[in-house]
Amino acid sequence: MYKFNVPDMTCGHCAGTVQRAVKLVDAQAEVAVDLGRKLVEVRSSAPQERIGEAIRKAGYEYSLATR
Numbered sequence: 001m002y003k004f005n006v007p008d009m010t011c012g013h014c015a016g017t018v019q020r021a022v023k024l025v026d027a028q029a030e031v032a033v034d035l036g037r038k039l040v041e042v043r044s045s046a047p048q049e050r051i052g053e054a055i056r057k058a059g060y061e062y063s064l065a066t067r
């Protein structure tokens with residue numbers, strides 16, 4: 001499970017954009033977005049860096065969440 005802090009997500013549209021970006025890397029990925037906590041949890045067999053890169057390319061900076 002990867003956890004990303006994505007502070008610029010503000011609405012459902014942002015959440016959808018991030019989710020789609022992750023699914024383009026791994027269509028099988030499970031993605032859960034918590035808008036209140038600005039947290040994106042991803043269960044995927046793809047490397048964490050590739051998921052993060054996709055989030056960044058979609059227009060959202062991230063940092064790795066420690067919990």
Ligand SMILES: [Cu+2]
Pocket residue numbers: 009010011012013014015
């Ligand atoms: Cu938004």
